[in-house]
């Protein structure tokens with residue numbers, strides 16, 4: 534039988550060993566955690582190395598040749614034509630999706646093997662992408678009411694350099710490069726640009742600033758470049774940029790990717806403007822109703838350096854605009870353009886056109902084929918009511 538003291542000693546040893554065991558278990562746990570951390574760190578670093586190697590490879594890789602895809606053959610083979618050489622049958626990189634291989638698409642080719650490395654996005658076709666392109670608009674100066682001073686200025690700046698360049702040559706000055714039409718919506722800015730294109734037998738190309746940056750996200754700059762190329766091809770031409778403020782607003786700190794997109798489009802536009810000679814046969818007309826927010830870079834000499842203000846028509850202007858639109862209508866002799874003009878203070882040309890159309894609709898609704906003065910009264914109320922609460926004749930009860 535062991536003695537009591539021996540038993541006590543053994544018990545104490547057991548306690549010490551158990552204690553040690555707990556510590557060792559803890560150490561083991563820590564070591565395992567550390568191992569796991571090191572493994573994940575290793576994995577991360579390996580990924581970094583692979584990424585950097587890939588980047589290095591890409592930077593060292595020879596330039597790719599651009600070609601066009603002629604035909605798709607079985608076994609991941611295609612017929613391509615490099616931009617300079619003859620047709621080749623080549624392989625396609627495994628990273629290229631077979632369904633992207635459409636004959637006619639642009640592709641990049643490895644310089645040595647001419648293997649297809651990627652399929653490039655199709656170049657934008659401005660006709661398809663929505664720019665308005667008219668070979669020779671049918672709007673003439675007679676279709677514009679009022680604005681005679683503004684038309685004179687526009688003709689001097691755009692028509693004379695195109696139709697009579699010798700005038701500028703003789704005097705020894707350069708015509709303005711870009712003209713900016715400034716004024717509220719619907720006052721005839723587009724109409725003026727179209728009429729000048731008609732008078733100069735020029736192709737009219739219209740881009741809308743907001744569409745460039747909102748509809749063709751990521752493609753604005755490319756679209757600008759392609760449309761200007763088209764303008765050169767189809768010269769003489771007039772490039773009309775509506776809502777210029779959408780691409781040309783003052784540059785704040787460029788924060789969002791949307792801002793950067795606008796910025797890229799603006800930079801492209803500026804470089805296109807700089808690339809033109811003022812005596813050339815491509816003319817640029819911009820339009821905006823927010824000149825106050827335009828970036829100064831756009832207004833520098835050699836860019837939009839001639840500003841023409843196109844305000845709301847005065848009473849005479851309105852009378853002329855009414856006459857222009859009434860000329861196409863079957864109206865009663867009692868309809869007096871002068872009276873209509875007097876009753877439409879503060880109204881734009883576009884609103885006058887709407888009033889005329891609305892009056893015609895009212896006549897049709899009343900089963901008449903002649904438009905009466907009362908149709909115009911009702912049409913005026915309706916158009917002004919829907920447009921905004923503008924210049925409606927004051928309600929009589931206020932004075933009653």
Ligand SMILES: Nc1ncnc2c1ncn2[C@@H]1O[C@H](COP(=O)(O)OP(=O)(O)OP(=O)(O)O)[C@@H](O)[C@H]1O
Nearest residue numbers: 676677678718719720721722723724854882883886
């Ligand atoms: N001075 C005007 N003479 C005759 N019609 C006009 C006149 N101004 C506007 N209109 C009529 O209004 C329509 C719209 O005008 P237009 O598109 O030229 O305006 P805008 O100033 O370019 O407007 P926005 O700034 O909204 O583009 C024209 O097609 C025309 O029918």
